[in-house]
Amino acid sequence: MAEPADYPPFQLGKPRFEQTSFYGRFRHFLDIIDPRTLFVSESRLKEAVQLLEDYKHGTLPPGVTNKELWGAQKIKQAIIHPDTNETIFMPFRMSGYIPFGTPIWLNQSHNACVNYANRNASKPSPTSKFIQGYLGAVISAVSIAVGLNVLIQRANKFTPATRLLIQRFVPFPAVASANICNVVLMRHTELEEGIDVLDNNGNIVGSSRVAAKHALLETALTRVVLPMPILVLPPIIMSVLEKTSLLRSRPRMILPVQSLVCLAAFGLALPLAISLFPQMSEIETSQLEPEIAMATSSKTVVYNKGL
Known part of the structure; x- marks a missing residue:
């Protein structure tokens, strides 16, 4: 089954939406401020970070979709500070x-x-x-x-x-x-x-x-x-x-x-x-x-x- 067009090929550390346009940044920051990320459990956060690590080292489990990878990166970007890699207090x-x-x-x-x-x-x-x-x-x-x-x-x-x-x-x-x-x-x-x-x-x-x-x-x-x-x-x-x-x-x-x-x-x-x-x-x-x-x-x- 083809993935939705909203989920392009995953790029680690890159935004899912184009950042050269205001609309692209708007959609990107809607992800960052999504209040649902406030309720992500510690175990789910660890899973998301591990999935991104697996992608980085080329050890992804079979069947992982672009949608799952973008979702994992959304969770990490919303919760973990990009400079310190520490969890931001909710x-x-x-x-x-x-x-x-x-x-x-x-x-x-x-x-x-x-x-x-x-x-x-x-x-x-x-x-x-x-x-x-x-x-x-x-x-x-x-x-x-x-x-x-x-x-x-x-x-x-x-x-x-x-x-x-x-x-x-x-x-x-x-x-x-x-x-x-x-x-x-x-x-x-x-x-x-x-x-x-x-x-x-x-x-x-x-x-x-x-x-x-x-x-x-x-x-x-x-x-x-x-x-x-x-x-x-x-x-x-x-x-x-x-x-x-x-x-x-x-x-x-x-x-x-x-x-x-x-x-x-x-x-x-x-x-x-x-x-x-x-x-x-x-x-x-x-x-x-x-x-x-x-x-x-x-x-x-x-x-x-x-x-």
């Missing part, structure tokens, strides 16, 4: 971002832990720096959000109608700014020490601070885009749904329906945002430090952007 995986990051009182703390757990980890980072970054990220994030709201409330030059209009737009700059602070503070050691860059054969060429800046910039941009669908779509959708006879006759259903709409928007926003850039990003060696450019004949190198 709530801090990208697949845990939506179910564990939705409660507002947990959001920025959870963001900090997700940013740290899914950083480029090619260089060791002491626990003390994580704690410093965590405290700085959460304090700055909450301060920005609260500060902007207080500023609007105290601005006497706005009419009540104008103040109400501005308040509707405050959540976006507040959340976006807080997210940027969170990423930068949780991953600032990358800027100090650099991150590994690899040639076309996967060999480490050197440690680059320039690549680290690109990695953090790309990740920060995804965190700016992330709140957009969450803050824009639910009000539009609810304004339509609230006019339906179902919600008019059952006003108690408005809150649970709104919660479901917000959760759906949150679920859509994450893969859309992180699909802006490939996880393994490419950069020209001419843009990097001279010692790295001299250490390889490759015109471009790649680095793990983190998620």
